[in-house]
Amino acid sequence: MIVYNYTIYIKYIAFAVITISLPFVALIVLKLFQKFSAGKVKSLVCLNGKTAIVTGATSAVGFQTALHLASRGCRVILADKKEPAKAKAKIIEVTNNTNIETKLLDFTSLQSVRKFAEEIKREEDRLDILINNAEVGSRGNKHTDDGLHSTMQVNYFGPFLLTHLLADLLKKSAPSRIIFVSSALAFCSNLSLENLNLPPGQALSLFRQILLYANSKAAVVIAANGFADKLKDHGVTSNSLHPGLINTKGFRRSVRIDGIRTIYRLLRFAFLFVYGKTPEQGAQTAIHLALSNQLKETSGKHFWDCTVFPQPPVTWNKKFCDDIWKSSEQLVDLKDEEKL
Template identity: 70%
Template sequence: MIVYYTYLKYLAFAVVAASLPVIGLIVLKFIQKFSAGKVKSLVCLSGKTAIVTGGCSGIGFETALVLASRGARVIIADRKDATKAKNKIIEITHNTNIETKHLDLTSLQSVRKFAKEINGTEERLDILINNAGVGTVGNKHTDDGLHSTMQINHFGPFLLTHLLTDLLKKSAPSRIIFVSSVYAFCSNLTLDNLNYPQGHPLSLFRTSLIYGNSKLANIIAANGFAERLKEYGITSNSLHPGLINTSIYVKSAKYLGLQSLARLFRNIFLFAYGKTPEEGAQTTIHLALSNKLKDVTGKHFWDCRMFPMPLSAWNKKFCDDIWEKSEQLVELKPEERL
């Protein structure tokens, strides 16, 4: 009998021990769900114009959808044909004031062409959301001589924002929003690797660092615009949207030969614990809408709450150096500089 009870005791202990990871994951899921930010603003955007880059899918589409539902004129700027996204937004919101325009961030010429068209046809620009981005597109450089990942995530939006500054000033108070990432905290950004040099073999670790560098550059850019445009009534902030269940991981993994692992990660972990694109768009929408943030600029946000920035983003000399080097690399003209 003693042996029997001893066996039951150890069996019960084993069951409890085995269930702890499961319990932990359940608790993690509840924490993730209940701590997620949610837009509470009821602001109407009738008469306002917003640009959302990368608005065809993911959190960009969800952002464009909500802005349209509030009555804004929404311009979806994407490399892909955004007609399907436009039609879906119109069907859901009954807001027909939706435009689609081609924007290829891997080409500075395309950025300039897009900005010229916007400046020539739009009377105002109230909200500029630099949402488009990639995890990686391989270790290659564009025709502009810039590393592809850095150009899509940083150099393209950096140039675009400069070129639309006059329209933002004309429409003030207006807002600039940069979608960054938690990876900004995992970076090794320097002046030498701002435009990542050619010839380095690609690895998962190096790819993560390049992505992190581009996202840190987003925060630096957001803060730089905040400092330089505050007197004109323009705010500029950055955000981390969260771990989102989108295809970005699978698309990036193909350049590393890790598609199967990425699909497994998405189908199991992200399905269970990642945010939906709708949830991931909440902080972007919060920054675009909230009246409480009308004078808040140069800040970083997670889950609709202000969050500390990476230490590098506090180093003014480092940030100014990155800014000036970015100006050179995108070939800003003297009259385009702030």
């Protein structure tokens, strides 16, 4: 007669259950970490009488940033390459603040940037907050009619030029604030003078496309620090931030990996739906930098989750940063009177 030892079966079943559940436990821990470590605006500051520009304001983080500024009475100018009328209507509906303006701004065209800046200087008496939020993911090795790489132009060269053109209005409105939205990938860049504007015709692997985006975001931090230094005697502060991993349709499209559908879906679920922030959560640090009384004199800093965070290593070499700045002045064709 055979006697079965059911203990061994129970042990193997328990082992299997634990093994299968471990990834889910890890995801839960990850989600809890994200929830309790995420920054949140605590300031109760009212922005009546203040004017802010938010670029890329029709969706995601940009829209949420504009919405929250408007809810505090701020006059908000929505700047985007897409018609911002729907975003304006939604903000007015939610906040009852009718002091919302819309402007078309296409960072793939330096002429559009100049036209936008001229309209602002002609129509606005003041500018208290400039939030350079607009961005694109990597677009391969494509160049604009200005001869600049399209990813670098939208994410860096366009905002670099715009901030220069609006500097006098910011100084006139002092104390005022400049905010640049960067990314954690700035810490992974290989930015150099040679690839600041990547020459056309070079094939880009997925890895190099990610590096290109990282370089644009590293350049953004360099720009924020540069404006902080050059405007420190004029009552204008300039800071940069990482908003977090934001769960948006645009980001999901930008990280699609063709031919690896199953792995892609698993990664997307783990990092976007579990660890990723909502656009409202992602906007918290930009809003914090825009209005916190504690940051009136804080400039040249980098922020994560509403807290000062170490600068990316690429910013540590001052001579390198100065060289990037000078090269950028040439590439966007800044006139002598427009330089700081």
